[in-house]
Amino acid sequence: MADGATKSGSQATHRTGAAAGRDVLARLRSDIVSSEFKPEARLKFAELTSRYDVGIGTLREALSQLASEGFVTLEAGKGFKVAPVSAEELVEITDLFINFEKRAVREAIVHGDEDWEANIVAVHHRLSLIEGLPWADRMERHAEWVQRHREFHESLVSACPGRWLLRLRSMMFDQLDRYRFVTKNSSGSAGRQKFEEHRQIMEATVARDADRAAALIETHIRDTSDRALKILAPADGAKAAV
Amino acid sequence: MADGATKSGSQATHRTGAAAGRDVLARLRSDIVSSEFKPEARLKFAELTSRYDVGIGTLREALSQLASEGFVTLEAGKGFKVAPVSAEELVEITDLFINFEKRAVREAIVHGDEDWEANIVAVHHRLSLIEGLPWADRMERHAEWVQRHREFHESLVSACPGRWLLRLRSMMFDQLDRYRFVTKNSSGSAGRQKFEEHRQIMEATVARDADRAAALIETHIRDTSDRALKILAPADGAKAAV
DNA sequence: GATTCAAATATATTCGAAAATCCTGCCTTA
């Protein structure tokens, strides 16, 4: 801590040290996913430089990267804004992700070896350690859960040989994270159900039952998205954008 | 020309003027697609700044963008390299693009209006003006052909409401451009065939025959990729990477 | 009061220099 002081450090030259760029990219994305920065909000450099304590150039590179990932938009001359969210987009992202995840897990089941299997079991175990906790404790370790949940789904498809399929799948997963966040505080009763679904997906995949794994994944993802959809578009009618 | 002189201009301050960033991004991508920079080649800032006459920061942003598009790779601390090419990747990109293009054109056929139809016909006409030319003339206007070919395929799917589907489709199309380039000088007899295929695709789409349009697109893309594959992997055997 | 234009402010964009890191060749030593 005492050493990490940087900002107000008298003449602390550059403080480059570790890769600051990578850091700020992850933090910025996390702050957008967690709605710290609201959708459509302008992202001003003056504000961000002081918040993350990095230079303008580094910030610009990170924002540019996030733009190509779809988290922010860039209008030439007018700066960066947080990308909007919408029920329509959620539906589309969900469909694409399900499509990718199903294809990838099928490929993984074909090509996966014993290490792949073992890794799935291990990562699932780590996930279940959090999901088995009572609600209050689980909420406290939510950030950890997000990470382990990501690792679990990633482990399922890690043996898929298609690098681009994995890449696109990963992009969609990241986008879904944004929408998953809205259900963070309202997944009381659903927690136990997700717990069970993850176990079933793990078992079906390790057992190399591709059809069953694909089907389980589809309902699992669709279910989560539907819950987010209900919050985004309260009524069933078509309450368009604000 | 004479006015555009910038680099050696005595104390020419910044020369910012128009968006230099956007420019260098497009040029850099074009130079990678056209294999001006060979796969795996290191991209040194010293070399690029003089070539494109822009600052390091601008260059870094452009390269970072290209990295997320998959044209270059970035290893922390070691700089940027042109992304490698391989027969395996071509096969995968082709499959993904075909999948996206077929889905998108089906959606477009459902949602497209008369303006959409008219635009397809117009853009196809512009394309055919080049494709109808004798071989020598066509080669001379190859850059123009690339642009119009892109616009033609884009017009087919432009009425598809799924923004992410279009986005991913566009990514794969850009990647395919890299591989299409290797067939540039060897598509003598195939030129007439492609000409005909484009016409058929245009007609089927405008006639709202989704099944036929999808089938035509599939064979059209697959055919082009197969031609590139033969050049990349000369024998039918599995001659791995160099 | 509404509209137009211009100054002033705020913000984005670009640049080159400074610091950190990586690579290479040479020297020492066992």
Next chain:
DNA sequence: TAAGGCAGGATTTTCGAATATATTTGAATC
């Protein structure tokens, strides 16, 4: 001779200042 380590140079990465662009404010005119 081979392994290890230490300059020296080359390259990347980061930063803040300088410039260009957009937006707002305010005054003058219709």
